[in-house]
Amino acid sequence: DKLVYLALGELRPPFDRLEFNLADKLIVRALGVGWEEYQRVGDLGELAEKITNHKFSNSQMTVSEVYEQLVRIAKDSGSGSQERKVRGVATLIKQMDPISAKYIVRMVAGKLRLGFSDKTVIDALSYLENGNKEYSEMLDRAYQKRPDVGVLAQMVKEWGAEKAAEKIDVVIGTPIVPALAQRLKTPREMIAKMGRVYVEKKWDGTRVQIHFSRGQVRTFTRNLDESSAMFPELTKIADQVNADEVILDSEAVGYDPKTGKLVPFQLTITRKRKHGVVEAQSSVPLRFFVFDIMYLDGKSLIHLPLQKRREILVKTVSKGDVLVVDEHIETDDPDVLREYHKKQLEAGLEGALVKQIDGEYMPGRTGFNWVKFKESEDSRAKLADTIDAVIMGYYLGKGKRSDFT
Template sequence: MSGAQEMIRKMGEVCVEPKYDGVRCQIHFSKLPNAKFRVQSYSRNLENTTDMWPELSSIGRQIRADAVILDSEAVGIDPETGRTIPFQETTTRKRKHDIDLFSSQVPVRFYVFDILYKDGSELIKKPLRDRRKILEGTVRPGETLVVTPHIITKSVRSLTGFHHVQLKAGFEGAMVKKWDSQYEPGRRGYNWVKFKETEGKTGKLTDTIDSVVMGYYLGKGKRTGFGIGAFLAGIRSGDGFVTVTKVGTGVSDELWKELHRRIGAFRSHVQPKHYRKVPKQLVPDVWAEPRLVVEIAGDDLTRSPLHGAGFAVRFPRLVRIRTDKSPHQATSVDEVARMYRNQGNGNR
């Protein structure tokens, strides 16, 4: 069963938007006296990121409201080609001291996909169809804020066609949202689903998995110099984490070095108490506290008596480090089970 068929069957009428490779950004805007305004931004983890985005200082002329809270994806734009740039390049702003200089080299556009609050009214419990109408009446066209394009459909063919158009445009695929769904803070849940083309580029699964790095294995050969040759990945299970795969491919030399550096800050001499059901044959050379989240893809999911999740990712590849996500936002066992069933394995 294809991902598109499953989405339409379970969700009915859906709103389909491009899936951007960016940084989640919640924008808080309020007008002040004397034609001034205040704007602040927050990450997915509610970290104040206002200083990262000097572009937001120009959005006053685009807002038709006294006070709003918008949800958006901050996406870096190549000034020469006008095309979007990879997530990892956008997030380097967090490590840059001269953000104003960096913003001139890699300007950012904010693709706004939802509105949570407007002029004293909380909107999160309103259905998406209503929020979308309010959003389009609130944000004027401009260069900094762009309301995400979308289609409304019940058709598998239309959904698949839109998805392929986004891939050709250089985006990650599509976001599929139940048209009458409420806004769900934190995780997307079953009303917001990623439809990503992973075959060839990152794998064959129709979605990726956000996993926690539980530890790593020492490298051999060329990777001896990196200090790491593979890592153990886990997903959420209750208030703990269980293994789902061991990743040793799909990682550039520079990314191996960055992984080793980041994991080094969270190394543990013993197995962290939050880790469950780790068999001896998977115990890493170095344990790590559950702090670093990475996005992985693979060919498919299989039942696994070895991994604590009960499933394993076959031919896993590292897509990127998710500095914008906390361990509690990692994919859960229930979500992986749903992905497995969506492959058409529900009775196996």
Template sequence: MTKILSEFFRHSSKDEIGEICYLLQGRVAPLYEATEFGIADKLMIRAIGKALYTDEKDVMSEFKKEGDLGTAAQKIKNQSANRRTKIKNTNQKSKITIREVFNKLKLLAESGGEGSQEKKIQIVSDLITSLDPLSVRYIVRIPLDKLRLGFSDMTILDAFSWMLSGDKSLHGKLEEAYNVRPDMAYIARHIKEHGIKGIGHVSAVVGAPILASLCARLPNAVEMIKKMGEVDVEPKYDGVRTAIHFKRDHKGIPDSPSGFRDDTHKGWVQAFSRNLENTTAMYPELTRIGKQIRGKEVILDSEAIGYDVKTDRLIPFQETMTRKRKHDVAHVSNAIPLRFFVFDILYKDGKDLMGEPLSKRRGILEATIRKGDVLIISPNIVTTD
């Protein structure tokens, strides 16, 4: 599989390799962008029926036999060879380009509002009509989030390495870049044009989450001191890991589910989970952090924890988790307010800080965050004992 992908990438142009990577992930945007196609089985059945001049009941019957709408659509299109007068390109190789497919799928994801269902059906129907049967199988699966290609993002990074060097020796460098900028298309375009040197300048940027790093475990404190000498000790919080991205200048940036504007303190903020999910809408408290930040742009790592207003004590994890919701956020945020215990700063004012030692980052963090009721710097002890 890895070698097949590497050959595919090798023969792809720098203008299309990015779109190819998104399609291989079953998406039209990076994983951290909340993009949804808004297509369920019922709508897809209508689109298949419309494209292949087939009764929806027959599509449903084939779906039940195959257990997969993509395979069902492929089979129906194959069977339609004797109806070529109605269905163009039935069993011929598709002439539509990758970019055209990508743009149609992107249009599908962006379609909303009144009449959007019919528009979505038409977009998918046009794609099914234009593609060969095998391509139809996968183009039906993508909007349903059931691509089933049998490989992960790490396989794609392996394929990049094979494309560049003929083996997996560059996987480590590629993964380091991907951890900082988890956008497969971004990585692909740069290495396609500039080789492995293309990722040399990849650095953190506000609005693109950084994959969380996990610490290596040691059995006890004695072993930690023995291995590291001086250690930085901080409390272990039982909350929700939250990366906070803040930008002072918010001109031209609208309020949206993916980001909050703070007109009072002239800032724009986003929040991401450790799984790259954009969780901004869950945390209206973050609209107040502008007054606490010294700087134009920052990326902070924190733990969000609910607290009891009456006792000023932190609440159990189960109660904090009730804040993870899409609806009735304002009411619940009043009932269970949050504090964000910040324990690291990864980026500030155009400088990527991840290569700096923790002691230096800690000093920058303390100089960046003012005292307030939303952002709290996690207390720490530096010791050799």
């Protein structure tokens, strides 16, 4: 697992980030050169390679030892931690050969750029098993349930691809890759492809995956980043949850504390912040519209049909001010679907979400299990997510991008 994380330029999976938080100037100090030299070279890694005097290191450090030393540097905190990190990086680099120094420094700077991704590692694990991509799809499905390629690599090495994919399952505290909706243009197409469906309101909020266990609540974004500190409301949901452990999928929407009316997305999104959270909560409190349940008291529910998951959800989440079980209608009539969608647009919502009544919870944008119906039935339907933007600033390129003008 450590080798995999290092190859990706990380110390932990994205949902459990551990970062060095060292500015370029501090890394240059660790290398013992002037800022002008860095500006001339344009890349911290190449600078480290250039100034490392020995072609081969005498160090007998293993990958695990290098990893553990990097973790210690990243974890250092408190008074004087920046100086200790600088010394730690300098000490480590002195033990490395030029190529190793190049990539370690890039990793510390957060600019490894090997071109690897989690998908690359999954393909590599398939090749490890039988020399081709035969197992990639199966391993990717396992990864979607527990998106930690370090754990996946460990289990494939120990058990083999097939058994590892069978053993990996949903775990409380580790985000599931969220289910995403496809697009179809008309209600008639939707019913023809999906059959009988549940239709829900499409809220104009922010996606929040809630991991609740007695004594702790963690939340994750649709990109799998942890966002727990942003939503103090969720520390008060114990009375609403009839379970010891549960994973819920929801959309958080802000509301006016005086009128109770939902506010525009532009106000809701002001809650996604690291500082001033309490003040923001007072001005824009949130309701979490819960529309799915993926895990309950030690058991994964993602393979159950939506209808069954909905029944469990209603029993698990009680009425309250913070969590609200999302309402839905059931239909196989395109006209009913069209009318429901129209009402949501008139109410100021984004439209409707259409879900197969017997569909599993399928992480990622897979098939036509979920479909979003946002625009009116015209040629604009596939352009609903475009934006107008003004470029306010930019950064000069570094490394391979240093010649960009």
